[in-house]
Amino acid sequence: MRSIQYIHSDKVPHWVGDGFYVKTLFNHLDNDADFNHYHTDPFLLLDYGQPTNFAPNPNYKTKPHGIGQHPHKGFETVTIAYAGEISHADSAGGYGVIQEGGVQWMTAGRGIKHEEFHSPDFSQRGGPFSMVQLWVNLPSAHKLTEPKYQTLKRDDLPIVNLTDNKDENSIGKAAIIAGKWQNTTGAASTFTPINMWDIALHSTGSTTLQVPNSHNVMILVQEGTLLINDTPVSAGSLIQFTTPTSTAIDSVNEQAATQISDSIELTYPKLSASKLSGDEQAPSTVKLLLLSGEPISEPVAGYGPFVMNTQEELRQTFRDYQTGNFGK
DSSP: OOOEEEEEOOOOOEEETTTEEEEEEEETTOOOTTSSHHHHTTEEEEEEEEEEEEOOOTTTTTSOSEEEEEEEBSEEEEEEEEESOEEEEETTSOEEEEOTTOEEEEEOTTOEEEEEEEOHHHHHHOEEEEEEEEEEEOOGGGTTOOOEEEEEOGGGSOEEEEEOTTTOOEEEEEEEEESEETTEEOSSOOSSOEEEEEEEEOSSEEEEEEEETTSEEEEEEEESEEEETTEEEETTOEEEEOOOSSOGGGOSSHHHHHHOEEEEEEEESOOOGGGSOTTOOOOSOEEEEEEEEOOOOOOOEEETTEEESSHHHHHHHHHHHHHTOTTO
16 A cells, blocks of 8 residues: 655645635645655646635626736646636637536647636636646656647546445546546546546545556545545645655566556545544545656756756746747
């Protein structure tokens, strides 16, 4: 069983633009010796947008809530809409609305400018808004790849049943955004081996997840309270698991190495009173996002919206941006 290394939940929320109220649960620029890019590779950053209520915006046409055009280079952004809707537009001609349960996977590659706002429909009606945005690194061989945009509607995501370890009754489901769950392949194409599973538990019981032992592994608790490997965790927590027990790069047979798995046990409450604090109660559904990825293990040079491999590449990116050659 892959052990829990640490539970991160003490981040202070902040606004990104005026439309996204988030906790940055990890950032590749952080220098914490116990939790840095080495532990999250190939993932660079995770913004957890905790549920926030927005009133209807009567000025949505001229002043939509969100963030205006800004650049990215050298990585991918992945945005998951849990509640509410997000409109996206970019300099490569990509446009779409991420509806509840949907995913936007944008490859910035050699350079792109984009904007993210609450959709017109959501802006007019208002209501609860919750999202997650991830930055996924690109290996040096693909840093300058052509920008692209994957729109993944909820119906596009393969769904697998999660069964109880004892009686095999269904206790939840997992939408496979990327990677593999046994013989089920996720909807997104990726440049390196990555698993991204959107998990919902709806009935009491325990189920076991299998993840490659060559991957870095994290789980975000997006909503609710549960036990992970018999440890209680609640919404807004990021579970950091111990470092990989083996690496595919060091193995003679890379394919065989990635098939060797570690287990993680999820237990849906009812939790005993000793494991819940105060008047805490289990919600009707627990929502999780599992992230696992084979480390790219390359140098990272990042500043703001750019992530390259060297400081010179980073300086050249800024020169290109200032001289109008960005993305060319």
